[in-house]
Amino acid sequence: xxxxxxxxxxxxxxxxxxxxxxxxxxxxxxxxxxxxxxxxxxxxxxxxxxxxxxxxxxxxxxxxxxxxxxxxxxxxxxxxxxxxxxxxxxxxxxxxxxxxxxxxxxxxxxxxxxxxxxxxxxxxxxxxxxxxxxxxxxxxxxxxxxxxxxxxxxxxxxxxxxxxxxxxxxxxxxxxxxxxxxxxxxxxxxxxxxxxxxxxxxxxxxxxxxxxxxxxxxxxxxxxxxxxxxxxxxxxxxxxxxxxxxxxxxxxxxxxxxxxxxxx
Ligand SMILES: Nc1ncnc2c1ncn2[C@@H]1O[C@H](COP(=O)(O)OP(=O)(O)O)[C@@H](O)[C@H]1O
Ligand SMILES: [Mg+2]
Numbered sequence: 221x222x223x224x225x226x227x228x229x230x231x232x233x234x235x236x237x238x239x240x241x242x243x244x245x246x247x248x249x250x251x252x253x254x255x256x257x258x259x260x261x262x263x264x265x266x267x268x269x270x271x272x273x274x275x276x277x278x279x280x281x282x283x284x285x286x287x288x289x290x291x292x293x294x295x296x297x298x299x300x301x302x303x304x305x306x307x308x309x310x311x312x313x314x315x316x317x318x319x320x321x322x323x324x325x326x327x328x329x330x331x332x333x334x335x336x337x338x339x340x341x342x343x344x345x346x347x348x349x350x351x352x353x354x355x356x357x358x359x360x361x362x363x364x365x366x367x368x369x370x371x372x373x374x375x376x377x378x379x380x381x382x383x384x385x386x387x388x389x390x391x392x393x394x395x396x397x398x399x400x401x402x403x404x405x406x407x408x409x410x411x412x413x414x415x416x417x418x419x420x421x422x423x424x425x426x427x428x429x430x431x432x433x434x435x436x437x438x439x440x441x442x443x444x445x446x447x448x449x450x451x452x453x454x455x456x457x458x459x460x461x462x463x464x465x466x467x468x469x470x471x472x473x474x475x476x477x478x479x480x481x482x483x484x
Contacts, residue, residue, distance in 0.1 A: 238303070239384045239416030240289055241265045245298035246441075247284055252296075258284050260441035261298070268383070271410055271417045273427035273434050275470070277478060281442030282420040286386050289418065304383035304416075312389045314373040316361045322372045323348065323357030329379035347375040350409060367398035374409065387419040391426070400458060403429055407454050424467045424474065429458045434470060438477045445477055 247259040258281040266272045276282050287293045288300055290309055316325045326344040335343060341357075348354060351371040361369060370390060377385055391399045407430065410417055421427050427434045428450055436445045448470060452462045 237267065238301070239266045239268045239270065240307070240418065241301045242285075242289070243299045243301075245285075245288065245295045245300060247281070247288060247293075248296045257441040259288075259295075260443045262442070262444055264435060264444060266384070266416050266418050268416055269414050271419070271430060271432045273419045273421055273431035274437060275421060275424060275427040275434055275474070276437035276442065277439050277474070278422055280437050280439035282422075282437065283388055285437075285442070286388050286418070286420055289384075290386055302384060306380075306382060307384040307386050308377040308380040308382040310370075310373055310377045310385065310387045310390045312392050314361075314369040316369060316372055316376070318361045320361075321357060322353065322359050322361065322364065322368075325361070325372060326376050326379050329376045333380055343379070344375075347378055348372075350378065350412070351375045351405060365398075366394050367402060370394065370402060371405065374406070378409070378413065378415075382415075384416045384418070387417065389421055390419075392421070392423070399426075403458065404455060406430065407456075411454070424471050425458050425463060428452075428463050428467050428470065429456055436470065436473060436477070439481055446473060 242262050242264045245259060245262040246257065248255040248257045250256055262285065274282055274285065284293070286309075288295050289302065290307055317328070320328065323341070323344045326347055327340040330340045330343055331337075345357060348356060351374050353368060353371050353375065356364070356368070361372075364372065373390070391402050394402065403426070419430060431450050434448045434450060436447070437443065438445045448466065450466065452460065452466070456463055
């Protein structure tokens with residue numbers, strides 16, 4: 221749905237009531253009829269500025285769903301609407317170019333966005349500062365720790381200036397202490413930028429720590445089982461009593477789902 225500049229204000233509200241909306245989205249791989257159904261009739265909406273985590277066991281179709289939203293693949297059925305244009309993506313692997321410095325990786329994204337050369341350096345410095353990496357513009361990727369690389373990857377994703385950020389288990393390979401710090405940073409960046417975030421994880425506590433809403437997916441096929449609003453004020457800590465209590469409730473539901481489907 222395109223938003224035109226001359227849309228009356230009253231209508232504008234209705235056309236921008238979601239950052240992404242999936243209606244009856246299914247995805248199968250293989251031949252129609254005999255293939256594997258990975259996602260089954262998914263309805264999901266992320267509001268502008270909302271932070272949603274999509275939680276599910278490994279192999280339940282989370283990455284498949286994000287790829288569909290990113291436009292990297294087509295659904296077998298249903299529709300996906302992303303009114304703000306192409307979303308930004310961030311993965312578990314930082315996917316930075318090792319032959320470029322941290323700053324030049326970000327400048328490349330700015331170039332692809334069409335920002336004039338004269339403004340790129342300053343904007344890259346601003347983004348590095350936003351992810352608390354001031355002074356690392358000239359550092360090579362191999363000189364940075366795993367946590368710092370993911371910060372650069374976040375800055376590069378932000379350089380695209382998309383209104384929707386898709387994150388696929390971006391902190392799964394980090395140690396617990398670094399992950400904790402990056403949770404804080406991501407929450408702060410989200411609050412400062414007003415971005416909509418769809419964050420995929422198999423880690424229940426991480427899902428509760430970050431989100432305003434947790435959406436639980438079942439496995440084989442992936443279906444939305446239940447949603448929880450998380451009314452715990454930010455900044456939260458992963459070991460907060462309220463985060464723990466909700467994590468236990470969600471884990472119980474997740475186990476029930478796994479048992480029902482005869483896995484593990
Ligand atoms: N391109 C593909 N072709 C065939 N099967 C695929 C493809 N991509 C994913 N799958 C299958 O879809 C299922 C879900 O995968 P994925 O979305 O990566 O799960 P998750 O990210 O939740 O761990 C898996 O069984 C996987 O083997
Ligand atoms: Mg995955």
